[in-house]
Amino acid sequence: MPSTATKSESAKSGAAASASFADRLTAAANETEHLLDRLLTTAPADSEIARPARIVEAMRYTSLGGGKRLRPFLTVETALLFGVKREQALMAGAAIELVHCYSLVHDDLPAMDNDDLRRGRPTAHKKFDEATAILAGDGLLTFAFDVLACPETHPDASVRIALVMGLARSAGLGGMVGGQMLDLAAEGRFGKNDTPQGEQDVLTLQAMKTGAILKFCCVAGAILGNAPKEKRDAAARYGQVIGQAFQIADDLLDVEGDAATLGKAAGKDAAHGKATLVDLLGIAGARARLAQLVKDAEDALKPFGADAVILKDAAHFVAERRA
């Protein structure tokens, strides 16, 4: 399976990542892959209605066989801090990954970022067609809530509904969808006035577009574990910082990376005239901010002591990744 090799490679590319971290990232990725593979079938066991082959094929194409699966990994590892069963954390992680995959499919559409390649493969609207890509994205988003609502995710309905609320909020208007709208505005699509100029504008955009879901990955682990408020807040703080670090690392890669390493076109943000923290702080300034965020992440993990060693490694991995 070539995708496993890629994941393993990715895990090792973070300079400070320990072998144990790399193994655990790969393990979560493989388990997520198998779970999504099991869930995304044309003939679900618990339904009499067959799912049309083409939509299932498009959803499988856009959600299987790729990616570091950082989001499910964060959910699983945070959940383990609270003694959550691994299968439950994987269900929640898979739901979040479905939302992540839907966002990629819709962001790649001609009317949005108009990308032909994703992880080195044709994007959904290139592989299939635009209508199928739109529907596959809609299907992935809808299915994420189906997965969260399953008793398999957690026997307690109040836990499941808290997950639904958290996912809806982090993926919605005050999160990912709202952030994507700000991102399009930042390209000057709707008039020059919309383009954010200052650091706070950029931080808000990024906190919404990519940060909210990454933060929720960690909050989801705490929700699953019925964590006390203090520890839940710590997980949220860690997730928030991870989200910021992820985005700065991404912006640095965009400036420094090349298309071969990233599997997508580099320098796209500059081409679109969007301000990033790298523009505002410079490369050295952005690197310093990133180092501070890694320290902040470590601070956020203090309440968990030695249990959080893997999440500490994850902070380094996110900040120092090369792809």
Add this chain to the structure above:
Amino acid sequence: MPSTATKSESAKSGAAASASFADRLTAAANETEHLLDRLLTTAPADSEIARPARIVEAMRYTSLGGGKRLRPFLTVETALLFGVKREQALMAGAAIELVHCYSLVHDDLPAMDNDDLRRGRPTAHKKFDEATAILAGDGLLTFAFDVLACPETHPDASVRIALVMGLARSAGLGGMVGGQMLDLAAEGRFGKNDTPQGEQDVLTLQAMKTGAILKFCCVAGAILGNAPKEKRDAAARYGQVIGQAFQIADDLLDVEGDAATLGKAAGKDAAHGKATLVDLLGIAGARARLAQLVKDAEDALKPFGADAVILKDAAHFVAERRA
């Protein structure tokens, strides 16, 4: 408010609709409008994150000021059979309406049905732009689950999670999204072999594309009321029949209606070469089927006795509507 006049008109256009039915349809429509207006704001009371103005504007444009609000009406009236608080039923109905509105926005996109007009107004991608329309649809779908997850919808988490599961299933792969995929295939987009020819194919497509959500409207009322299985099944059966009747009436309107009455282009199905029950049964045959479905709906309502008079009227309204 011109939209109220339009709704009242629509309600009266069903020949057998009683004055009381028309008033109640209008009341549910107005209450749904007010609720959506309150929910879709840039500054939600329970969140520190401001929602970007443009996405809120697009979501308001595509969900306020139009439509009969048949779906929330069905949820409210079914819920009343089980003694559910009206505010709770309206929350669930509003969530379903948000999903309905998202489906219209995405179906209208150039890559899908490529419609320029909806309810006599420019469609979202014409009024705004294609990227904004895609995001507005994504936002409406995501927000529907946010609304269902609110304690305002029902204090019992197990009721709310049952609603989430029901909505995800009826809107997803085995429901609306899957049905839309079958519908595109029926146009011959992906090769001639996909075009359904027989009655069963057409019934399956319609049961998924429009039927699943209409059925769920009625099931949602029963879920909110913790209805016993027998009555829940009766509500489901009624909703299923209503969905079939709705679609045949729609197909008859498509053949017989004119653009002025419908506010959209008539005869579109024929132009796309899609088979409908009207094609398969003829106009007289389709009318006979519709009459039978109204009787089936009345039969399904028998367990509720005189309480169900408004839902009985609703069956006639759905079958006999002229717009």
